Amino acid sequence: METSDRLTKLLQESCDLTNSRVKNLLNDGYNCEKCCNRGWTAQVINGYEVAVECECVPVRNSILRAQKSGLSAVFKKYSLDNYKVSSEWQGKIKKSAYEFLENKKGWFFIAGQSGAGKTHICTGICRELIKAGYRVKYMLWLDEIYKIKKFDEEAENLKETLKNIEVLYIDDLFKTDKNEVPSSADVRIAMEILNFRYINNKMTIISTEKNITEIFNIDVAVGGRIAEMSKENIINIKNEKEKNYRLNFV
Numbered sequence: 001m002e003t004s005d006r007l008t009k010l011l012q013e014s015c016d017l018t019n020s021r022v023k024n025l026l027n028d029g030y031n032c033e034k035c036c037n038r039g040w041t042a043q044v045i046n047g048y049e050v051a052v053e054c055e056c057v058p059v060r061n062s063i064l065r066a067q068k069s070g071l072s073a074v075f076k077k078y079s080l081d082n083y084k085v086s087s088e089w090q091g092k093i094k095k096s097a098y099e100f101l102e103n104k105k106g107w108f109f110i111a112g113q114s115g116a117g118k119t120h121i122c123t124g125i126c127r128e129l130i131k132a133g134y135r136v137k138y139m140l141w142l143d144e145i146y147k148i149k150k151f152d153e154e155a156e157n158l159k160e161t162l163k164n165i166e167v168l169y170i171d172d173l174f175k176t177d178k179n180e181v182p183s184s185a186d187v188r189i190a191m192e193i194l195n196f197r198y199i200n201n202k203m204t205i206i207s208t209e210k211n212i213t214e215i216f217n218i219d220v221a222v223g224g225r226i227a228e229m230s231k232e233n234i235i236n237i238k239n240e241k242e243k244n245y246r247l248n249f250v
């Protein structure tokens with residue numbers, strides 16, 4: 001056997017040993033048989049033993065991003081693929097979601113009563129963005145606005161995250177406890193977050209029970225930012241009697 005062949009064989013043995021000994025360095029719940037959950041495999045390349053990143057790493061990163069987004073629990077339930085289209089308006093919504101994902105520009109705004117599938121569509125969009133490597137944050141309006149209005153250090157940090165995160169999904173914008181009109185503090189905080197995202201052109205997804213006209217009535221500046229950034233992605237689902245919706249693009 002030639003010296004180089006012998007060296008390669010030795011190196012391969014060393015790699016095999018490393019690969020068999022080092023296991024389960026990553027305990028994120030994902031199981032990869034290829035690297036035994038190291039995230040890399042030892043391989044012989046050009047006469048050297050090197051650690052090569054495993055193909056499970058992007059998957060693990062996307063799981064991590066999903067966990068950080070606050071949406072991982074609903075990802076199993078909602079995807080764009082399993083959004084059922086049984087009428088024309090649903091088809092149009094699904095189409096605009098895919099178009100938004102293709103362009104990855106501006107904002108996505110969907111208004112309609114609960115049960116119209118707004119959360120399903122928006123979660124489906126977020127899921128695709130996370131898979132594509134984007135950092136996404138879920139903001140359930142009523143919960144987060146309550147935390148922000150404590151005006152403590154934690155509130156400031158939360159607000160900064162919501163302003164700066166790559167993609168923000170605001171669920172149920174301007175929802176209030178007992179169907180009251182949003183307070184001036186609610187409007188001010190919405191404006192601070194949305195205006196920052198408007199100026200810095202950050203992707204934002206908004207679902208709400210209030211249509212764009214109602215948002216304008218609450219606050220002209222907030223409505224204006226949303227209308228300008230969402231343009232063709234403004235969807236109003238109108239409820240005509242029980243479970244009978246129709247669609248209105250603005």
Ligand SMILES: [Zn+2]
Nearest residue numbers: 032035054056
């Ligand atoms: Zn792996």
